[in-house]
Amino acid sequence: MVAMTQDAAAGQAPDPALVAAFDAAVAADERVEPRDWMPAEYRASLVRQMAQHAHSEIIGMQPEANWITRAPSLRRKAILMAKVQDEAGHGLYLYSAAETLGTSRDELLDKLHAGKQKYSSIFNYPTLTWADVGAIGWLVDGAAITNQVPLCRCSYGPYARAMVRICKEESFHQRQGYELLLALSQGTEAQHAMAQDAVDRWWWPSLMMFGPPDDESAHSAQSMAWRIKRHSNDELRQRFVDIAVPQAEALGLTLPDPDLKWNEERGHHDFGTIDWSEFWEVLKGNGPCNEQRIGQRRRAHEEGAWVRDAAAEYARKHGEAKA
Amino acid sequence: MTTTVDKAAALALGDDALVLAQRLGEWAGHAPVLEEEVALANIALDLLGQARVLLSLAGDEDELAFLREEREFRNLQLVEQANGDFAHTIARQLYFSVYQQLLYGELAAGDGPFAPLAAKAVKETAYHRDHAEQWTLRLGDGTDESRRRVQAGLAALWKFTGEMFRPVEGLDLDAEAMAALEARWLAAVTAVVEKAGLTLPEGPRTGAWTAGAGRQGLHTEPFGRMLAEMQHLHRSHPGASW
Ligand SMILES: [Fe+2]
Ligand SMILES: [Fe+2]
Numbered sequence: 001m002v003a004m005t006q007d008a009a010a011g012q013a014p015d016p017a018l019v020a021a022f023d024a025a026v027a028a029d030e031r032v033e034p035r036d037w038m039p040a041e042y043r044a045s046l047v048r049q050m051a052q053h054a055h056s057e058i059i060g061m062q063p064e065a066n067w068i069t070r071a072p073s074l075r076r077k078a079i080l081m082a083k084v085q086d087e088a089g090h091g092l093y094l095y096s097a098a099e100t101l102g103t104s105r106d107e108l109l110d111k112l113h114a115g116k117q118k119y120s121s122i123f124n125y126p127t128l129t130w131a132d133v134g135a136i137g138w139l140v141d142g143a144a145i146t147n148q149v150p151l152c153r154c155s156y157g158p159y160a161r162a163m164v165r166i167c168k169e170e171s172f173h174q175r176q177g178y179e180l181l182l183a184l185s186q187g188t189e190a191q192h193a194m195a196q197d198a199v200d201r202w203w204w205p206s207l208m209m210f211g212p213p214d215d216e217s218a219h220s221a222q223s224m225a226w227r228i229k230r231h232s233n234d235e236l237r238q239r240f241v242d243i244a245v246p247q248a249e250a251l252g253l254t255l256p257d258p259d260l261k262w263n264e265e266r267g268h269h270d271f272g273t274i275d276w277s278e279f280w281e282v283l284k285g286n287g288p289c290n291e292q293r294i295g296q297r298r299r300a301h302e303e304g305a306w307v308r309d310a311a312a313e314y315a316r317k318h319g320e321a322k323a
Numbered sequence: 324m325t326t327t328v329d330k331a332a333a334l335a336l337g338d339d340a341l342v343l344a345q346r347l348g349e350w351a352g353h354a355p356v357l358e359e360e361v362a363l364a365n366i367a368l369d370l371l372g373q374a375r376v377l378l379s380l381a382g383d384e385d386e387l388a389f390l391r392e393e394r395e396f397r398n399l400q401l402v403e404q405a406n407g408d409f410a411h412t413i414a415r416q417l418y419f420s421v422y423q424q425l426l427y428g429e430l431a432a433g434d435g436p437f438a439p440l441a442a443k444a445v446k447e448t449a450y451h452r453d454h455a456e457q458w459t460l461r462l463g464d465g466t467d468e469s470r471r472r473v474q475a476g477l478a479a480l481w482k483f484t485g486e487m488f489r490p491v492e493g494l495d496l497d498a499e500a501m502a503a504l505e506a507r508w509l510a511a512v513t514a515v516v517e518k519a520g521l522t523l524p525e526g527p528r529t530g531a532w533t534a535g536a537g538r539q540g541l542h543t544e545p546f547g548r549m550l551a552e553m554q555h556l557h558r559s560h561p562g563a564s565w
Binding site: 105300305309310314 | 341345349352353355356359361365371372374385389408462464466469552557563
């Protein structure tokens with residue numbers, strides 16, 4: 001890539017030679033690195049996407065952490081604790097990757113807390129029973145993997161590398177969730193019913209995780225050209241459905257969609273119509289847990305302010321880097 | 324060389340680890356900074372791992388964790404105390420991790436049945452102790468508010484620290500050995516507290532209710548609620564496997 005020779009954010013039109021070199025490099029699937037020149041819109045778009053992704057990791061800790069203290073066996077408690085910890089780690093990698101673009105974690109957290117940046121709407125649904133922990137692992141981590149595996153080849157180097165690490169862990173989470181549900185499905189009648197209920201509640205919101213249909217998706221076309229995104233929302237959603245259907249069968253659970261069936265001609269499963277009004281409502285803030293999730297996040301941040309201040313003050317006194 | 328594990332000792336040590344892991348697990352999603360989400364979970368996972376090994380030496384880990392009543396638990400009262408604020412949690416971590424590291428160090432050096440387990444655990448507890456010490460320094464020598472809070476945490480938990488040095492039934496550490504451990508604990512804690520610019524709390528380190536009581540199955544009120552939360556799901560499905 002071309003080294004950055006001038007500040008592209010200065011406002012004047014960028015040197016056409018730089019733009020041409022950038023476009024060619026991206027088209028040739030070369031990686032853009034932090035010191036390379038990049039268009040201001042590319043940088044802004046990446047920051048937006050990485051921030052939303054990082055926020056999703058840390059908000060996503062909440063619905064599952066809700067069950068850590070109640071996990072029904074010590075083995076499951078250990079698995080769940082480790083999973084929630086992984087999500088915190090994912091948040092850390094992603095905030096660090098965003099920092100390479102000149103945006104600090106503090107800045108991004110402030111935007112999250114102020115409602116100026118979003119996180120995945122899926123985490124605005126509640127975890128009502130233990131089986132929800134399994135449904136999240138199987139379906140939500142499963143959908144996340146489908147979305148994120150292509151990001152391992154994203155044009156921006158630090159993001160792509162963070163995603164390689166994250167995807168490995170997400171696939172553990174997915175398998176653990178599946179295995180949890182399998183134990184319930186094959187367990188007592190009450191356990192089986194708990195598993196089915198969880199799948200009934202999480203299936204449609206999981207399909208919504210891929211975002212609105214292609215013709216309504218605001219940022220898709222540009223992101224595809226920039227190789228920040230490689231497949232359309234609908235393509236990824238279809239891929240996820242095709243993977244999930246046989247897994248549901250193996251679990252002995254049904255998916256709550258009477259229109260779900262194999263289409264020989266297309267070589268894919270057809271599925272019913274998604275209730276997009278629900279998606280837009282949750283996105284607007286009217287989901288079952290929007291206020292609870294952001295409220296807990298803000299509270300943890302506010303109540304932790306004195307701890308962070310103390311660490312910063314200690315570091316200043318002792319000439320350390322910030323803790 | 325003793326080869327049979329004393330079940331009472333396995334329960335006492337296992338319950339300490341289990342109950343503290345449960346308390347630390349309550350921090351998930353509430354920590355003051357993302358790095359501490361990771362660190363507190365690390366410590367909780369280490370402790371949970373220790374608990375599982377120890378409880379399995381005494382019987383079925385899940386039966387022991389989920390089906391015993393409050394009065395059957397043998398953990399120290401210190402570890403069952405509520406998290407409080409971050410400084411309170413750090414004070415609890417400091418007191419306990421120094422104790423656990425010294426105790427496991429002794430057990431690892433011996434040739435008793437707990438030596439292999441202790442040898443592994445002592446590496447983990449070294450990290451727990453370092454984490455607690457570093458935060459005690461940061462909070463003690465940070466801002467006025469952090470100093471006030473950590474001092475309050477140290478004071479509030481002080482009365483639970485004497486119990487740690489009662490001989491544990493089934494361990495090869497007699498009263499004399501425990502007294503020696505106590506002297507080392509006090510020296511280590513004093514050193515950190517003073518380096519942090521804090522003062523060692525005054526007053527007794529045991530009371531009528533805390534002198535070895537947790538090890539006898541006598542606990543404090545917050546413990547019952549903690550267990551109710553921990554056990555309810557398991558108990559709601561008798562005989563189910565998970
Ligand atoms: Fe994640
Ligand atoms: Fe995950």
